[in-house]
Amino acid sequence: MEVAKVENATRVYKTGKVETHALRGVSLTIENGEFTALVGPSGSGKTTLLQLIGCLDQPTSGRVFIKGKEVSKLNRNQRADLRRRELGFIFQFFALIPTLSAYENVEMPLLLAGQSAAERRQRVMELLKAVDLTERAHHRPDQLSGGEQQRVAIARALATNPTIILADEPTANLDTANGKQVMDIMTRLNQETGVTFIFATHDPRVIQYARRVITLRDGMVAENGAQQPHTGD
């Protein structure tokens, strides 16, 4: 089943009189359960493409569909609802709310979804267990290592059982061991829950985890690989 579709999308940023073409007509389709890497050098448009699929930004021209719904036809609130229901985000910087504990950070999307306290507690503990952070539940981000923070972010992204998780350079600020742990968790969750992962990276060690690789260059799709089956590891 197709979960995301980008049709001839362009994105032009204007800074004063200077126009930057971040995307120049990108088309692609993402199927349910994919574990896909967007690769390419800096400035190739990976982050912009993730932001379009993530409904954080709108294309200058072209269309983006999430589960068949055209995003540009939605208003701000509808896009916020769509993000909450269907999309999860993992950022390169460990995007946690510093005043909230690991537990509360994971709980936030569930709060926004209006779940009851009991439902939230069960789900948060389940997720923290999945990323192996049960012991650190009540620590604040500044008391966690970079790897731990990124695992909290993964748990948070998964909280509302989204269809797609978008990760922008999720291991860029981690050392090799932590980066590997994060990728292992993402792979396992993709296999166990079937949630679609799309991650931007230019790290070859991360790319090897992907079952499909889409290469961007100068805002265009240079290579659009096919999805490989699970390796079973």
Place this chain on the structure above:
Amino acid sequence: MIQLFKLALRNLGRNRRRSFFSALALGIGLALLMLMAAFVEGEMGSAIDLAIRLQSGHLQVRAASYDETKGSLKWQDLIENPEQLAAQVAALPQVRVATPRLFASGFVAVRDSSTGVRVWGIDPASPANEPYRQGLLSGEFLKADDRQGILIGLSLADRLKLKPGDTLTLSINTSSGDIVEQPFTVRGIFTTGTASFDRVTVLLPLSKAQTMAQAENHASTIFILLSDKSQADAVAQAIQTPNYKVLTWLEMNELIMQTEEMASGYMVFLYLIVLVITATVTMNALIMAVFERTREIGILAAIGMKGRRIMAMFLAESTLLATGGIILGILLGLLIVGYFTRYGFYIGEFGINTFYIANRIYTKLTVEDTLNLVALSFIITLLAGVYPALMAARMEPVEALRGGE
């Protein structure tokens, strides 16, 4: 909702010093306004009280043709047989005291200095003289049959360097338009705590004043005090007669009442100015918070927080700041106002003949003023939070995320 406030409280806790000083600014503003309101209330309340106690009473009966500004002593402008009328009025149940008084103008001379005065002929035995009797600083009070004695106010005594037992020469106008003079002995010196009264008023026994002014068996007014001043109109109706006019304290103190009304309007302006300044401090603190937390706002938006919830989060912060500031303000305000309610403000010798202001003003904070100020500060601080909250709510997620990098 609870989560919203919990989050807001933690956010304020990130920069405790900034949050504290924002709340303190509001607190100081509120305390200042409480002091101002209490000062004006104390001043106005005391101005009316003083005017009633010292000059107008709650009611006065005068001859229909009597003109207070001219202070006529012609018999047709005066009340004949005033004791009799006073006794009739005093018989009414609402009336606490009714006493005749004669007013004349004159001047006092001692050695080579002299000054203009108001001469009041009073019935020394009347309880209406309480303010002068209680304020007697030295010497003794007048007796009804005293033909030589005079009471003078402290400011006048200071000015003419007089003490009890000293002699002065008093000249006054008479009903025939002549001026007569006679030496008097200062029996006592009083103060009403109101320099503008004490400086110009001298007291004589009524019968002596009548004789001197050639106004035998006449008085300028019947001075009436009631048990309850709200009964003034009813009593005025009851004692209305064709030859006399009855004036109520409201009519006689119109200037004070108008001034009070004007002061209230003026105070609202002042309140707004002070509160807008303190609100600017809060707004500034919240705008800084929005800028500092741009990326977080982006993250919250990314995980599906809607604009109105982001707005609510910042409004919750301004609500908490306002609440903290108001609590600080009430504590500070009560402390300062409490001090001045007990010890008063010495403002010196102020006031004019028709508008008495005590030398020392005791602040008086009403529950109504306090509640109004608290509500006004709360609303204005919340309004100050709207702009930063809107700013946060309207951020585009992608720009907010980029903004923090």
